[in-house]
Amino acid sequence: MARAKQLRSVKTRERLLGCAREIVSDSGFADLRVEQVVTAGGVAKGTFFAHFSDKDALMDILIGERVDALLDDLDAVGGFRSIAHVVESIMPLLSFLSSERYVFDIFLRLSGALAVEKVGAIAKAICRYDRILVQKLKGGPFRQDISAELQSEGIQAFSVSSVALSLCTEHGDKTLRDRLAIQLQAWLSPKQMPDRDM
Amino acid sequence: MARAKQLRSVKTRERLLGCAREIVSDSGFADLRVEQVVTAGGVAKGTFFAHFSDKDALMDILIGERVDALLDDLDAVGGFRSIAHVVESIMPLLSFLSSERYVFDIFLRLSGALAVEKVGAIAKAICRYDRILVQKLKGGPFRQDISAELQSEGIQAFSVSSVALSLCTEHGDKTLRDRLAIQLQAWLSPKQMPDRDM
DNA sequence: CCAGATTATTGACCGCGGTCAACATAGGGG
DNA sequence: CCCCTATGTTGACCGCGGTCAATAATCTGG
Numbered sequence: 001m002a003r004a005k006q007l008r009s010v011k012t013r014e015r016l017l018g019c020a021r022e023i024v025s026d027s028g029f030a031d032l033r034v035e036q037v038v039t040a041g042g043v044a045k046g047t048f049f050a051h052f053s054d055k056d057a058l059m060d061i062l063i064g065e066r067v068d069a070l071l072d073d074l075d076a077v078g079g080f081r082s083i084a085h086v087v088e089s090i091m092p093l094l095s096f097l098s099s100e101r102y103v104f105d106i107f108l109r110l111s112g113a114l115a116v117e118k119v120g121a122i123a124k125a126i127c128r129y130d131r132i133l134v135q136k137l138k139g140g141p142f143r144q145d146i147s148a149e150l151q152s153e154g155i156q157a158f159s160v161s162s163v164a165l166s167l168c169t170e171h172g173d174k175t176l177r178d179r180l181a182i183q184l185q186a187w188l189s190p191k192q193m194p195d196r197d198m
Numbered sequence: 199m200a201r202a203k204q205l206r207s208v209k210t211r212e213r214l215l216g217c218a219r220e221i222v223s224d225s226g227f228a229d230l231r232v233e234q235v236v237t238a239g240g241v242a243k244g245t246f247f248a249h250f251s252d253k254d255a256l257m258d259i260l261i262g263e264r265v266d267a268l269l270d271d272l273d274a275v276g277g278f279r280s281i282a283h284v285v286e287s288i289m290p291l292l293s294f295l296s297s298e299r300y301v302f303d304i305f306l307r308l309s310g311a312l313a314v315e316k317v318g319a320i321a322k323a324i325c326r327y328d329r330i331l332v333q334k335l336k337g338g339p340f341r342q343d344i345s346a347e348l349q350s351e352g353i354q355a356f357s358v359s360s361v362a363l364s365l366c367t368e369h370g371d372k373t374l375r376d377r378l379a380i381q382l383q384a385w386l387s388p389k390q391m392p393d394r395d396m
Numbered sequence: 397c398c399a400g401a402t403t404a405t406t407g408a409c410c411g412c413g414g415t416c417a418a419c420a421t422a423g424g425g426g
Numbered sequence: 427c428c429c430c431t432a433t434g435t436t437g438a439c440c441g442c443g444g445t446c447a448a449t450a451a452t453c454t455g456g
Contacts, residue, residue, distance in 0.1 A: 003432055006422065012434080034413065044436045049414065108306060112366020123366075145389040153359070153381060160362075161355035168310020183351060190388035191343040201402055204452065210404080232443065242406045247444065 013051045016041045020058055029059065030102035057120070059106045064121025067107075070096060071125060075132055080140040083188060087181050089136075090159065093129075094180070095173055098163045108160070130156070142188040151188060158183040211249045214239045218256055227257065228300035255318070257304045262319025265305075268294060269323060273330055278338040281386060285379050287334075288357065291327075292378070293371055296361045306358070328354070340386040349386060356381040 019040035023032050034055055038048050052058045070093045080086045097104050110122040133152040142151060158180060166176040217238035221230050232253055236246050250256045268291045278284045295302050308320040331350040340349060356378060364374040 003423075006433065008422080009434060033411090035411090045413090046415080046437070047435055050434070055413065105303075105307065108362065109303065112363060143388060143390040146384045150380065150384055154356070154385070157355040157359035157381070158352070160359060161351070164306065164358075165310060182348065183355070186344045186348055187352070187385065190341060190390055192341040192388055192390070201453070204403065206451080207404060231441090233441090243443090244407070244445080245405055248404070253443065 009051075012041070012043060012047065016043070016048060016051060017058075017061065020062060024062060028100055028102075029063070029106070030100050032059075056106065056110065060110050060120040060122050063103060063106055063110075064125050066096060067093065067122065067125040068128070071128055071132060074129075077136070079138070080136045080142075082141065083181060083185050086155065086184055086188070087177060090155070091173065091177060094159055094163050094176060098166050098173075098176065101167050104163060104167060126156075140188075143190060154187045155184065158187060207249075210239070210241060210245065214241070214246060214249060215256075215259065218260060222260060226300075227261070227298050227304070254304065254308065258308050258318040258320050261301060261304055261308075262323050264294060265291065265320065265323040266326070269326055269330060272327075275334070277336070278334045278340075280339065281379060281383050284353065284382055284386070285375060288353070289371065289375060292357055292361050292374060296364050296371075296374060299365050302361060302365060324354075338386075341388060352385045353382065356385060 016037055020032065020037050023036055023040065034045065034048055037058075038045050041047075052061075073092060074089055077085075077089050080089070097107055107122060110120050111126055112123060130149075130152055133155055134148045137148040137151050140148075162176050162180045162183070165179065166173070169175070214235055218230065218235050221234055221238065232243065232246055235256075236243050239245075246256075250259075271290060272287055275283075275287050278287070295305055305320060308318050309324055310321060328347075328350055331353055332346045335346040335349050338346075360374050360378045360381070363377065364371070367373070
C-alpha cells in the first residue's frame, strides 16, 4: 500500500527549488552546480537526486516555469493582427531562450516528451505555446490555404532556427527579430500567384 | 619562430581519429569514451587533449565528415524538380541526424561558428549544405516571391524541427518524411491567392 | 655531435554529475 | 507504547571529461 508523501519531504523539495531559483537569479542557469544547491539547502547530495531524477529535471522545472510565465503574457494579448504583431508577441520568449546558450540547449533537449509518461514542464509549456499560437492565428489576416496548426508549426520552426543562429553569431535581439520577421512574412503571407499547378 | 608540426604528432592524431572512427562504427557516437580512444591508440589521456580541444571537437570532425559525405550524394542529384524530390534528396542527411539523439545534440551545438576563427567541420558542412540547397532551388518549380536563399533557410528550419520531433516521439523516418513533406509543400508552393494586401 | 630551444607526451589530479548501501525518521496497527 | 514497515536522508564512492607541471622526444644552429 502506497503511503502518502511526508511533509518533511515536500518541504525539502521546496527548499531545494527555492535555493536553486536564488542561485539562478544570482549567477544564471549555466553556472548552477548541484553541490551549490544542496549546500544552500543544508542537505546531502543524495537527497537532491531523491527529489530530482537528474540536474536536467531541475532545469526543466526552473526553465519551464519561466517559459510558462512568459506564456501568460503572450496569452494576454489579443488575436494576431499582423506579422509584426506576431513577432513582437513572441520576442520576449525568444529573448529568454537566447539569453544563455545553456538555456536553449536544455530547452531543445527537453522540448519533447522522451516517454509518454515523463512529460516535463518544458514539454508541457510547448504544448501550451502551440495551443496559444493556434488560437491567436485563427481568423488572423494570414494565408488561408493552410491550417492554423500548420502555421503554428512553422512559427515554432523559424523561431528555433532564429534563436539558434542568434546564439552562434553572437548578435543581439535585433538580428533575431529582423530575420524572424522576414521569414514569418514569407511563411504567413506568401505573395505568390499560384500560376502553375505544382 | 614557429616550428613545423612534427611527423610523430600528425601520426598520433590520425591514429586517434582512426581509433575513434572504429569505436563509433562499433558502438555508436554516444557511447564513445575518451579513455577508450586513448587506450586503443596507446597514448595517455593528456595526449588526446593536446590534439583536440575537447571531446566535442573530435565529434565535430567525425560527424562533420559523415555529413560531408552525405552532401556529396546530395550534390550529385540535379536541380530540384518537386517537393517530393527535395524531401527524398535530403532524407539521408536527416536520417543520419536522427539516428542518435547525441548526434543531433552535437550537430545543433556546433552548427554555428562560436567564434569567427574556430569554424568547425559541422559549421563548414552546414554552409556547404546551404550553398547546395540554394543552387538546386534556383530555377526550381517553386514560389517566385522569395529568394532561393530564403527558401533554403526555411528548408533548414523545417528539417531541424522535424528531426527534433522525430527524436522525441520515437517514431521512425516515415513520420519525419511525411511531416516534412507537408511543411515544405506549404513553404515552397503556397496556394494562396494574395487577395488582401497584408 | 653536442647544447639549448620547441614540441609532444605523460599520468596524477580535479570538478562535477550521479549512485547506492547504510542509516534515520516518520506513521500505523497490535 | 513499541515494533514494523515505508519513506527520507546521508556521504563515501564512481565515471568521465578535462588540466597541468614534469618529462621525453625532436629539431636546429654552432
